[in-house]
Structures are given as C-alpha cells and as structure tokens.
Amino acid sequence: MSTAADSIDTGLAIIAGRGDLPRLLAEECQASGRHYTVVEFDNVPLSWSSSHPVIPAVFEKTGQIIDSMQQANCQEIVIVGAMNRESIDVNKLDNKGRELASILAETIKAGDDETLSSIIRFFEINGFRVSAAHEVLPSLLPQAGVLTNSKPSDDDMFDAARAAEIVNGLGRMDVGQAAVVGQGICLGLESIQGTDSMLAFVKNNREGFSPNPRGGRGVLLKAPKPTQDLRVDLPAIGPDTIRNAHDAGLAGVVIEAEGVMVLCRSETVSLANDLGIFLWVRPRE
Numbered sequence: 001m002s003t004a005a006d007s008i009d010t011g012l013a014i015i016a017g018r019g020d021l022p023r024l025l026a027e028e029c030q031a032s033g034r035h036y037t038v039v040e041f042d043n044v045p046l047s048w049s050s051s052h053p054v055i056p057a058v059f060e061k062t063g064q065i066i067d068s069m070q071q072a073n074c075q076e077i078v079i080v081g082a083m084n085r086e087s088i089d090v091n092k093l094d095n096k097g098r099e100l101a102s103i104l105a106e107t108i109k110a111g112d113d114e115t116l117s118s119i120i121r122f123f124e125i126n127g128f129r130v131s132a133a134h135e136v137l138p139s140l141l142p143q144a145g146v147l148t149n150s151k152p153s154d155d156d157m158f159d160a161a162r163a164a165e166i167v168n169g170l171g172r173m174d175v176g177q178a179a180v181v182g183q184g185i186c187l188g189l190e191s192i193q194g195t196d197s198m199l200a201f202v203k204n205n206r207e208g209f210s211p212n213p214r215g216g217r218g219v220l221l222k223a224p225k226p227t228q229d230l231r232v233d234l235p236a237i238g239p240d241t242i243r244n245a246h247d248a249g250l251a252g253v254v255i256e257a258e259g260v261m262v263l264c265r266s267e268t269v270s271l272a273n274d275l276g277i278f279l280w281v282r283p284r285e
Contacts, residue, residue, distance in 0.1 A: 011072060015078065066126055141262075151278055160254045
C-alpha cells in the first residue's frame, strides 16, 4: 500500500492542457516539495509554466515525450486541462506516435470515454501509473453539503433531481456532463462545446420557458458520466462557472459529491456569495 511519503518520492509528470487545473497541480507539487515536471505542448502554450520544470512536447513525438518523462524520473502522470482535437501531421510521427495515433483512430468515433480510456491504457503499457488530479490535490473534491450562504429551495432541489436524471442519461450516451433545468423544464444540455457555451445558450434562449413567475429560477447540475474513468476528464467548476450561471439567471450550481472538482474554491464560493447564488455539493444517489 502506497503512503504519502511514497507519493512525494514518486516523480509526477503533469500532461497539461488549457485551464487552471494544470497550474494548480504544479503549484501544489512545488509547495509540497514533490518531484514533478510539466509537459507543455507546442500548440497549448502555458502562460504560467516559466516558474516550473517543463518538458517541451510535440504530440506527434510521443516517443520523445515518454523518453523525457522517464529521464525526468517520472513514473506517475496526470492528464489534465482542455486540448483541441487537431489533425495529426503524419510526417512528424515517431514510432510511439504512430502507435498512439493508430489507437486514437480506432476509438475517437466511439466517444470521449473510449478515447481517454485508450490513452490511459497506452501509458500504462509503457510503464506509467495514471493518477487522478484529485489524488494529487484532494481538496479539489469538497464534501457533500451547501458551501454558500444561499441555500437551495424545494423548487431548486426538484430541478436538481430532474437535472441529475438528464445528466445520467447524457452520460450513458457519452455526450456531456451537465444540464440546466428550471421548473422541471430542460433549458440546456452540455455537448462538445462545453458548460460555458451551454450557459450562454440558456442566457440567450430561456425567455418564455419559465411558466410560473414565482417558481424556481433554474439550476446548473454537473456530474461525471456513469461509466467514465475518474482519473481523466472529471468535470470541474470554478469562478467562471458561477459567474456564467448567474448571468444565465440561475438560482444556483449543483455538483455531485465525489465526482466534480471545485477549482479555486475560496474564490468560487466567495463569488457565489457575492452574487447571491448557491453552490450545493449534492450527495450521490
């Protein structure tokens, strides 16, 4: 059984995409004294990486990335942050790059879950342990309960239950991890464009779909897909989510306990309090 000391001694490679999460993990490793390095892709430049050890990377040169991580004594990796689905330059592929590209070509049309699972298997076969972001930074997953001054009403709880049913169905089809429901009516569904785009859609298209002027204003609910590997693509919220939910006229944000990360938690909760909306960590059902 591994211990905290073992984790500190095990080198960690942070395979970084866009967003705050890769930076938060790098800062946690830096603060705790853990051996780590950041894998920074040429098409995903990181504004914060100059204060951290970095492996410059090109996706097609997968073999070079593996060699560099091994030379940096990193036996463990986390894959975090958003990345674009870009075309692969076959002329740049090294042997491992061809191997990974072949795997992705077979799985990418099956959906994100199968694609990400195949990437995990690829790195495991090549000798790495793939970990979840919340294993590195456990505080990313808050305990069940209401984190804000504002609390969900009975109407909000009803809408959250309805949204949870919808998100569960979406997840089984490997489509999305979030939905907006108001007065029992589904106002928005998350797809490949992401949560912020869905909230913008709700903001611009919700008029006329709230029949009871005294009823619930609606909630955003986020939860992981029922069968997804929680080591990658775990849903997350942060200050932008709170701000966009408020702009969409919602009463609050609901996330599934043990399944959704809260980034920059103090800032996120403080902003929700300032805007008068709730943040509810809803127990799993």
